[in-house]
Amino acid sequence: MAIEIKTGDIKVFLGKSVIIATGGAGRVFRFNTNGSIVTGDGMSMAYRSGVALRDMEFVQYHPTGLPGSGVLITEGCRGEGGTLLNKDGYRYLQDYGLGPETPIGQPQNKTMELGPRDKLSQAFWHEQRKGNTVKTPLGDAVMLDLTHLGKQKLLERLPMICSLAKHYVGIDPVKEPIPVRPAAHYTMGGIRTDIDAATSLAGLYAAGECSSIGLHGANRLGSNSLAELLVFGKVAGVHAAEYASTQPGTGSETLAKLAQEKVDDLIVLRTQTGSEKSSKLRQEMAFCMEKTFGIYRLAEEMQEGLDTINSLKQRFKNVRVEDQSRVFNTEFLMTLELRASLDLAQVIALSAVRRKESRGAHQRLDEFKTRDDENYLQHTLVYFDGEDLPKLEYEAVNITRSTPQERVYGTAGAEKKQEHKS
Amino acid sequence: MNPDTKTSSAPDESDKRITLEILRYIPGQHDKPEFQTFEIPYVTDWSMLDALGYIKDELDASLAYRWSCRMAVCGSCGMMFNGEPKLACETFVREFYPNSIRVEPLENFAIERDLIIDQAPFLEKLESVKPFIIDAAAPKTKPRDTIQAGEYKQTPTQLAMFKQYSMCINCLLCYSACPQFGLNQGFAGPAALSLAHRYNADSRDQGAEVRAPIVNEKDGVWSCTFVGYCSEVCPKAVDPASAIQLEKVNGMTDWALSFILPKGAK
Amino acid sequence: MDRKPYVRPTDRFWYMRRAPYRKYMLREASSLFIGLWLLNLLIGLIRLSQGEVAWDQWLVFQKSVAMVIFSMLTLGMALLHTSTWFAIAPKAMPRFIAGKELKHQQVVVAHWLVFSLVSLGLIFATIGGL
Numbered sequence: 001m002a003i004e005i006k007t008g009d010i011k012v013f014l015g016k017s018v019i020i021a022t023g024g025a026g027r028v029f030r031f032n033t034n035g036s037i038v039t040g041d042g043m044s045m046a047y048r049s050g051v052a053l054r055d056m057e058f059v060q061y062h063p064t065g066l067p068g069s070g071v072l073i074t075e076g077c078r079g080e081g082g083t084l085l086n087k088d089g090y091r092y093l094q095d096y097g098l099g100p101e102t103p104i105g106q107p108q109n110k111t112m113e114l115g116p117r118d119k120l121s122q123a124f125w126h127e128q129r130k131g132n133t134v135k136t137p138l139g140d141a142v143m144l145d146l147t148h149l150g151k152q153k154l155l156e157r158l159p160m161i162c163s164l165a166k167h168y169v170g171i172d173p174v175k176e177p178i179p180v181r182p183a184a185h186y187t188m189g190g191i192r193t194d195i196d197a198a199t200s201l202a203g204l205y206a207a208g209e210c211s212s213i214g215l216h217g218a219n220r221l222g223s224n225s226l227a228e229l230l231v232f233g234k235v236a237g238v239h240a241a242e243y244a245s246t247q248p249g250t251g252s253e254t255l256a257k258l259a260q261e262k263v264d265d266l267i268v269l270r271t272q273t274g275s276e277k278s279s280k281l282r283q284e285m286a287f288c289m290e291k292t293f294g295i296y297r298l299a300e301e302m303q304e305g306l307d308t309i310n311s312l313k314q315r316f317k318n319v320r321v322e323d324q325s326r327v328f329n330t331e332f333l334m335t336l337e338l339r340a341s342l343d344l345a346q347v348i349a350l351s352a353v354r355r356k357e358s359r360g361a362h363q364r365l366d367e368f369k370t371r372d373d374e375n376y377l378q379h380t381l382v383y384f385d386g387e388d389l390p391k392l393e394y395e396a397v398n399i400t401r402s403t404p405q406e407r408v409y410g411t412a413g414a415e416k417k418q419e420h421k422s
Numbered sequence: 423m424n425p426d427t428k429t430s431s432a433p434d435e436s437d438k439r440i441t442l443e444i445l446r447y448i449p450g451q452h453d454k455p456e457f458q459t460f461e462i463p464y465v466t467d468w469s470m471l472d473a474l475g476y477i478k479d480e481l482d483a484s485l486a487y488r489w490s491c492r493m494a495v496c497g498s499c500g501m502m503f504n505g506e507p508k509l510a511c512e513t514f515v516r517e518f519y520p521n522s523i524r525v526e527p528l529e530n531f532a533i534e535r536d537l538i539i540d541q542a543p544f545l546e547k548l549e550s551v552k553p554f555i556i557d558a559a560a561p562k563t564k565p566r567d568t569i570q571a572g573e574y575k576q577t578p579t580q581l582a583m584f585k586q587y588s589m590c591i592n593c594l595l596c597y598s599a600c601p602q603f604g605l606n607q608g609f610a611g612p613a614a615l616s617l618a619h620r621y622n623a624d625s626r627d628q629g630a631e632v633r634a635p636i637v638n639e640k641d642g643v644w645s646c647t648f649v650g651y652c653s654e655v656c657p658k659a660v661d662p663a664s665a666i667q668l669e670k671v672n673g674m675t676d677w678a679l680s681f682i683l684p685k686g687a688k
Numbered sequence: 689m690d691r692k693p694y695v696r697p698t699d700r701f702w703y704m705r706r707a708p709y710r711k712y713m714l715r716e717a718s719s720l721f722i723g724l725w726l727l728n729l730l731i732g733l734i735r736l737s738q739g740e741v742a743w744d745q746w747l748v749f750q751k752s753v754a755m756v757i758f759s760m761l762t763l764g765m766a767l768l769h770t771s772t773w774f775a776i777a778p779k780a781m782p783r784f785i786a787g788k789e790l791k792h793q794q795v796v797v798a799h800w801l802v803f804s805l806v807s808l809g810l811i812f813a814t815i816g817g818l
Contacts, residue, residue: 036490
């Protein structure tokens with residue numbers, strides 16, 4: 001079912017199979033690299049239809065977003081030899097198990113600035129606590145230095161970065177380093193699917209950031225989201241088409257009746273009187289998630305966050321859409337997006353609270369600082385349960401070829417690789 | 423555990439303010455568009471998009487506008503600021519402060535609502551130039567949808583022939599700038615013609631002849647009088663004016679050669 | 689409520705509203721001056737064919753105050769046309785010539801160079817001929 005934004009009319013599409021490819025849920029956090037529509041609508045739809053959302057607590061913080069806007073400064077900068085410096089001009093990553101310092105312009109995989117995103121974001125967090133970050137008018141940051149590349153190479157390899165840095169922080173990367181800081185970027189979790197992109201609901205498929213095929217685990221590698229789209233986009237397409245070709249059509253009367261219920265729901269939401277303002281609830285949700293489900297998490301804070309989200313969900317029942325027009329009613333659309341976002345915020349919060357260990361992008365600084373494979377080498381599954389708190393279960397991880405190892409980078413990582421070979 | 427206390431997108435404590443005059447139009451409520459004035463906090467790092475967002479969240483939830491990426495790649499947020507077509511996400515309040523800012527939807531398009539225009543005329547033009555690789559030769563040799571067919575190879579020079587024209591984000595600023603489009607809505611326009619040129623100039627494409635009825639016609643490149651304003655407003659340095667002039671050169675050359683060469687020859 | 693797209697009325701004086709449009713109209717207006725001056729030259733040629741008296745009368749007319757002012761204006765407009773055209777000529781040139789990329793600046797400079805040489809040549813030829 002879709003709203004024709006141009007007219008406000010609701011249209012029903014009858015399909016024998018459906019592929020959800022609606023992207024992630026990064027906008028539930030205040031400071032993020034995502035565009036306006038990354039609100040998890042598709043995830044919420046699948047969730048409310050009974051499909052589990054898996055591993056939602058794993059949210060990737062990309063280490064280099066511009067302060068203020070959160071605009072993404074691509075990892076390609078570091079690939080081209082860009083270095084990260086704290087306020088003393090020191091390449092601080094070597095203090096966090098990512099050393100030794102590689103020569104400028106000669107980056108090495110798994111070392112220093114080419115370390116994994118979660119570790120780089122965590123390093124920023126620690127530097128900030130130590131007071132080593134640079135104070136900019138838009139908040140604390142570290143400096144991404146690309147000056148060694150020179151004007152020609154920069155314009156040839158990273159033209160967009162030059163333009164973004166100039167517009168949003170007034171920096172010319174040829175002459176000065178760019179201030180950057182971690183921003184919420186990607187949701188590793190999503191709609192639970194199998195390797196054929198199929199969900200537990202026959203005929204429903206999901207691909208891309210909205211899905212959890214199990215590819216990314218607790219931390220996604222750079223560029224894998226693009227590769228995932230290409231591979232599993234095709235897989236989903238092929239299987240969805242196959243499924244549709246084997247199905248007799250469902251009686252359109254049944255579907256029309258189901259659709260009518262949803263239509264009535266929508267009309268109620270749009271026209272109900274209430275006291276809560278959708279923009280205010282959205283801001284409170286985003287601030288809460290940023291504060292309590294950040295790079296490092298604590299039990300009491302997370303519980304506080306979950307309680308706040310639960311109360312926001314209650315308050316949402318009382319929301320009033322001020323704009324009652326039909327043509328391009330963007331306030332109503334944003335309210336619908338908020339409904340989805342609150343679902344997801346609750347799932348993320350609950351999943352994070354219950355995972356009593358630290359793994360990948362879910363890092364805790366309370367009593368659960370380390371990885372606990374014995375109890376938590378599991379996927380988190382969350383099921384919609386109407387008015388009640390969602391139901392949470394665990395599912396074993398399917399281990400076939402590689403067994404889980406300790407994550408080591410820098411020198412330790414190189415040594416380990418040597419061991420492996422011999 | 424968030425040590426940050428500064429929330430940079432909230433207004434400063436300072437009492438600096440700035441005024442926006444926004445053209446409103448809600449079908450059913452307005453017979454014709456009217457300006458509405460808003461006074462908002464002045465925050466130095468705000469883009470126009472941030473300012474509109476503040477108005478929508480705090481002052482008037484009914485204000486409608488298109489936006490998405492907020493980093494000048496999606497092309498959604500084109501609108502007019504003091505009569506100049508720009509992207510709201512890449513235009514900053516500080517460029518105008520302390521003067522007031524007049525905000526209107528993109529010129530030369532019908533207004534659907536508030537700052538949202540009817541894009542349908544452009545989308546039709548875009549489709550009409552067949553913006554995809556037309557590989558006429560392939561069916562005769564081997565289909566290119568298998569790995570065995572081999573990849574297309576291009577030298578950096580071949581890439582340079584069309585690369586900048588592929589940067590178009592369909593933001594429609596060039597259509598608002600173009601006075602010929604303003605006078606003649608049938609004109610294919612800068613973006614559509616740039617894209618046609620992008621494919622015509624691509625060594626992998628053989629479709630110039632197929633596109634000629636749209637491109638090399640009165641409402642194609644020949645309605646362009648080389649005002650050049652389109653290239654000035656383009657946020658991606660596509661330089662649509664050059665694409666159109668190059669197609670004019672190609673069109674003239676083909677026409678001249680058609681008298682000398684037998685039909686079908688190149 | 690249904691869609692009701694609103695078409696803004698066209699502005700008859702659109703070309704006055706924005707600086708780029710005004711510059712464009714000035715550039716286009718130069719053709720008027722140049723065209724009229726060429727008409728004047730054509731008349732001069734006709735007078736030349738009509739004998740010495742007619743030719744001398746035409747020359748006297750050229751020296752009148754009105755004609756001098758008009759000629760100066762036309763010269764200015766012609767130079768405006770030349771400089772505006774040279775500034776955008778690179779956009780109409782092929783991207784590569786003999787395998788080498790043509791830079792905008794090179795095209796502009798080359799145009800001015802050829803223009804200056806030809807103009808100087810004509811001026812000297814004219815003075816030399818007198």
